[in-house]
Amino acid sequence: MKTNDGERNGQNVPTQIDIFIFQKDVKPVHDKPKVYSLHVKTDIKYRYAITLITSRVVNPANVSQEVKFHVVLPETAFISGFVMTINEKDYPAYVKEKEEAQKDYNLAVSQGLAAAHIAHSARDSNEFDVAVNIEPLNKVSFELIYEEFLERKLSAYKNEINISPGQVDEGYFVHFYSDDTLKPLNKHVVFVLDLSGSMHGRKLQQVKDAMNQILSDLKPKDYFSLVLFSDSSKVLQISE
Structure with a gap:
C-alpha cells in the first residue's frame, strides 16, 4: 500500500491511497472417484x-x-x-x-x-x-x-481370493480382537512325537521338557492324545 501526503491545517494528511492485491492460484478440489x-x-x-x-x-x-x-x-x-x-x-x-x-x-x-x-x-x-x-x-x-x-x-x-478395493467402505473397517470376557473353549489336542533313533539324547530330552510345559498349561476339561512313531506308529493309551 502506498500513500501520498498533503497538508491540511499544517498537518500531513493522505491524499491518495494505492492498494495492490495479490491473488494466489488455488487448485480446485474435486471429489475422488x-x-x-x-x-x-x-x-x-x-x-x-x-x-x-x-x-x-x-x-x-x-x-x-x-x-x-x-x-x-x-x-x-x-x-x-x-x-x-x-x-x-x-x-x-x-x-x-x-x-x-x-x-x-x-x-x-x-x-x-x-x-x-x-x-x-x-x-x-x-x-x-x-x-x-x-x-x-x-x-x-x-x-x-x-x-x-x-x-x-x-x-x-484351496481356492484363494484377494479383495482390495483400496478405500474404506462407508466409513467402516474391519478390526479383529480377542475378547477377554469370553470363556475359553475345551480343546482336544493331538501330539505326534518322533521317537526314532535320530531323536536320541538331547533332542529327546527337549521333547520331554516341552511336553511337560505344554501339558501343564492344559485346562482340567481339555483332552489330549499322544501318537508315537519310529519305524512304526501307535496311539499311546492312558493305561500305558
Whole structure:
C-alpha cells in the first residue's frame, strides 16, 4: 500500500491511497472417484477355477480422473480377460507391448478419455496394477477374469481370493480382537512325537521338557492324545 501526503491545517494528511492485491492460484478440489460396487465370483468345475471380479466406479467430478487398483492373483493363476463397460457398451482389452500400451493409455488420459491399463507390479510376479481413467460425471464398470488349476495339498483343495478395493467402505473397517470376557473353549489336542533313533539324547530330552510345559498349561476339561512313531506308529493309551 502506498500513500501520498498533503497538508491540511499544517498537518500531513493522505491524499491518495494505492492498494495492490495479490491473488494466489488455488487448485480446485474435486471429489475422488468412488468404488460403489465390488463383486467376486468363482466357478469351480473338475478342479478348474474361473474367477470373475466385477467393480463399478463413479467419477462425481466435472473433470476426468484416474483410479488405480492393486490385484493379487494366486500363484498359478493367469488373466484370461478384461472388459470395461461405459454407457452399456463393452470394450474388451487386448494385449500390446508394454511401452506401446502405456503410451496409448497416457494419450487417452491426456485427452480426458475413458481408458484402462493393466500391468505387472513386478516382473514374474502374480501382482497387477490396474489403472482406469473415468470421464467427468460418469460411471465405469470393469470385469477382470482369471483362471487356475487347483492343486491338491494335504487331501484338500484351496481356492484363494484377494479383495482390495483400496478405500474404506462407508466409513467402516474391519478390526479383529480377542475378547477377554469370553470363556475359553475345551480343546482336544493331538501330539505326534518322533521317537526314532535320530531323536536320541538331547533332542529327546527337549521333547520331554516341552511336553511337560505344554501339558501343564492344559485346562482340567481339555483332552489330549499322544501318537508315537519310529519305524512304526501307535496311539499311546492312558493305561500305558
